[in-house]
Amino acid sequence: xHAFANPARFxxxxxxxxxxxxxxxxxxTAAALIYGLFYAPAERLQGETVRILFIHVPTGWLGMAGxxxxxxxxxxxxxxxHPLAALAARGSAVPGAVFAAVCLASGSLWGxxxxxxxxxxxxxxxxxxxxxxxxxxxxxxxGAVQREGxxxxxPAIFGLVGAINIPIIHYxxxxxxxxxxxxxxxxxxxxxxxxxxxxxxxxxxxxxxxFAGVVLARMRALLADIQADARLRRxxxxx
Amino acid sequence: MRExxxxxxxxxxxxxxxxxxxLVLVGWSWLAMRRAERRREEARAK
Numbered sequence: 504x505h506a507f508a509n510p511a512r513f514x515x516x517x518x519x520x521x522x523x524x525x526x527x528x529x530x531x532t533a534a535a536l537i538y539g540l541f542y543a544p545a546e547r548l549q550g551e552t553v554r555i556l557f558i559h560v561p562t563g564w565l566g567m568a569g570x571x572x573x574x575x576x577x578x579x580x581x582x583x584x585h586p587l588a589a590l591a592a593r594g595s596a597v598p599g600a601v602f603a604a605v606c607l608a609s610g611s612l613w614g615x616x617x618x619x620x621x622x623x624x625x626x627x628x629x630x631x632x633x634x635x636x637x638x639x640x641x642x643x644x645x646g647a648v649q650r651e652g653x654x655x656x657x658p659a660i661f662g663l664v665g666a667i668n669i670p671i672i673h674y675x676x677x678x679x680x681x682x683x684x685x686x687x688x689x690x691x692x693x694x695x696x697x698x699x700x701x702x703x704x705x706x707x708x709x710x711x712x713x714f715a716g717v718v719l720a721r722m723r724a725l726l727a728d729i730q731a732d733a734r735l736r737r738x739x740x741x742x
Numbered sequence: 743m744r745e746x747x748x749x750x751x752x753x754x755x756x757x758x759x760x761x762x763x764x765l766v767l768v769g770w771s772w773l774a775m776r777r778a779e780r781r782r783e784e785a786r787a788k
Contacts, residue, residue, distance in 0.1 A: 727778035
C-alpha cells in the first residue's frame with residue numbers, strides 16, 4: 504500500500520486513468536439510461552415509474568459507497584499516515600454528496616406517484632437524509648481545516664464516526680416498518696426480473712466509473728493545490 | 743380512493759435531475775482539476 508503513497512507515482516497512474524474512467528462511465532451510463540427511459544418494460548405493479556430505478560438505485564448505492572470510501576481512507580490516514588489517504592477521503596466527499604442528493608430527490612419523485620407522498624420520515628429516508636447532512640458537514644470541516652491549517656485528523660475522525668450511519672441505512676428497511684421496499688438484490692441472488700436487473704447493473708457500472716473518475720479528478724486538483732501553495736510559500740520565504 | 747397520477751412527468755424530472763447533476767459534477771471536477779494543475783505549473787515556472 505505504501506508503494507502508492509508517492510504522489511508522483513499516483514499521478515503517473517491517475518493521469519491516463521481519469522479520462523478513461525470518465526469517458527467509459529459517460530458512455531455506459533448514457534446507454535443504460537436510454538435503455539431505462541425508452542426500452543425497459545413497464546412493471547406490473549409500479550407501471551412506468553419503475554424507470555426511476557435506473558437513477559435512484561445506483562446513486563443511492565454510490566452515496567453509501569462514497570462515505571464507506573471516506574471511512575476506509577480516514578482509517579488508513581489515522582493508522583498509517585498515508586499521505587494520499589486524506590486526499591482520497593476529501594475527493595470522495597463531493598461526488599458522494601451529489602449522488603446522495605440525487606438519490607433523495609429521485610426517490611421523492613418516485614414516492615409521489617407510488618406512495619402518494621413526496622416524503623415520509625421513515626428509517627430509510629431519514630437515515631439517507633442524515634448521510635447528506637454528514638457529507639455537507641465533512642466538506643465544510645475539511646475545507647476549514649485546509650484553509651486554517653488545522654490537523655487533518657479532525658475530518659478523518661469525523662469520517663470514521665459518520666460510518667455508523669451506513670449499516671443503519673442498509674438495515675433500516677429490515678429493522679423498522681417502512682414504505683420503502685426491502686433490498687431486491689442480495690448476496691444470495693436477486694428477486695428482480697432480467698430486463699430490470701441487467702439494465703440496473705449497467706447503470707450501476709456506468710455511475711461507478713463516473714464516481715471513480717470524479718474522485719481521481721478531485722484528488723489531482725487537491726494535490727495540485729497543495730503543491731502550488733507549498734511552492735509559492737517556499738518562494739516567498741526565499742525572497 | 744387514491745388519485746391516479748400521470749407517471750411520466752415524475753420519470754422525466756428524475757432523469758433530468760440525475761443527468762444534469764452528474765454532468766455538472768463531471769464538468770466541474772474536470773475544470774477544477776485542470777485549473778489547479780495549471781496553477782501548479784505556473785508556480786513551478788515562477
